Amino acid sequence: MKLYDTLIIGGGQAGLSVAYFFRRHNIDYLILDANEKPGGSWLHTWDSLKLFSPTTYSSLSGWQMPQSEKDYPTKDEFISYLEQYETRYDFPVQRNTNVISVSKEHDVFKLTTNQGEFYSKTLVSATGTAQQPYIPKYPNQHLFKGLQLHSLNYQNANAIVGKRVLIIGGGNSGAQILAEVSKVAHTQWVTLEPPNFLPDDIDGRYLFNEATQTYLGKPQETSSGIKASLSNIVMVESVKEARARAVLHAKRPFTAFYEQGVLWNDNTKEPFDAVIWCTGFKANLKHLEPLNLIENNRIETQHTRAVKEPKLWLVGYGSWTGFASATIYGVGKTARQTVKEIIETL
Known part of the structure; x- marks a missing residue:
């Protein structure tokens, strides 16, 4: 039985962000990704999707996304960036590996997958929300x-x-x-x-800056006097x-x-x-059900660390797992703190 220091479930932007900060440490880890190629949940979005921020604000830690031909990057451009990012840092990734369930045995995580069983001392779940679509209920x-x-x-x-x-x-x-x-x-x-x-001259740059100021307790208005939100x-x-x-x-x-x-x-x-x-998504946590930590489709966390299972971290699910952690621009901040805590634990 091979025992990893850490396993990361999910090879999208959140999983890669965590892996980036692992580079500075000598630990044995592996990313388990259900897709057959790089790109994470972006592989499953519609063809004409455009990001709503320029490349500077659509980049992960360490390496800026190459300049887009247009103001806003396309889906294919961002997927290409994720592929290059993964190659650039030579992250260990196992593809076509769907994590079915996670359990705990003798203080070790046991991951049951379609490719067999994997074991680790600590665990990062970074499966996001894209595979759990939310559809409201209507009569008839x-x-x-x-x-x-x-x-x-x-x-x-x-x-x-x-x-x-x-x-x-x-x-x-x-x-x-x-x-x-x-x-x-x-x-x-x-x-x-x-x-x-939003006004034509306001895009994701302003949204992220405004959200950051709100997080810091310093809400600001845009130059147009409009309070911006990531939902706009x-x-x-x-x-x-x-x-x-x-x-x-x-x-x-x-x-x-x-x-x-x-x-x-x-x-x-x-x-x-x-x-x-077009009604959004819920956190994809089904694989964690055997741990009995989920309440109202969330797991109680302190930053990204599960309160009731302190060797489990959740990255990229939204504000309840760290400020702006479901965004390209924001996930790096929570990933850095996550890795710091994992290294201290190991």
């Missing part, structure tokens, strides 16, 4: 006969050309997918609240183009589904051929 949802898919499963609009499409969700994914689909289909956008669009919609090129076509108009949620479509608040019916849910 099961009766709808049209296509329903989450943004996780949306690749492009080829299959819905000329269709009537309902797009649900008011974040950047909803706006970008609406912008694309509305070019080839009849669309209606649904959001809980009126969409919050950034006006990337495709969204600006959609605005010019006057398609960025959203209705408040409907009350129920029926066989051919949805029922609005005024009891009118509207038929749709497809629904695309």
Whole structure:
């Protein structure tokens, strides 16, 4: 039985960030990644996805992403960057390895995978949220006969050309997918609240700076006097183009589904051929269920360290595992602290 000092579950931006800080220490670790190639969850996003920050703010620790041809990097450019990053630092990664469950035996973690069993003294879970899509429940949802898919499963609009499409969700994914689909289909956008669009000159740089100041207890307004949030919609090129076509108009949620479509608040019916849910994700923690640490789809942590299992760290799941840890720009800060704690523990 080979016993690693640390195993990292997940080879996306969070897992690679932790591995980067391990480089400074002589420990035996391995990244277990379920994908067949580098890229993490970005491999499963839609084809035309654009990041909403320039390359300077879309880079991991140690090496800046090469300059993009456009203002905002594409999905493929970022995946290429992750591949180069992994190669540059020669991280030990085992591909096509899906961690099914994690248990503890004699103070050692036992990971059961589709490639056999792995053992380690400490453990980092960095599986993120992309494989756990969240879809809200509506009355009679099961009766709808049209296509329903989450943004996780949306690749492009080829299959819905000329269709009537309902797009649900008011974040950047909803706006970008609406912008694309509305070019080839009849669309209606649904959001809980009126969409919050940022001014054209404000992007992820300002969002991250503002979020940092808020974290430090010094909230600031942007140069336009607008309080920015990471949930606001950034006006990337495709969204600006959609605005010019006057398609960025959203209705408040409907009350129920029926066989051919949805029922609005005024009891009118509207038929749709497809629904695309751009409603976010939940933390992917299923593999950790045997440890009996999960409550309300979270594990209690102090920074990234599990309170009830101090040899387990969770990186990249959102603010509950460290400030801005689910972002490209923010994950390095939490990864650095995680590695410091692991080295002290070892």
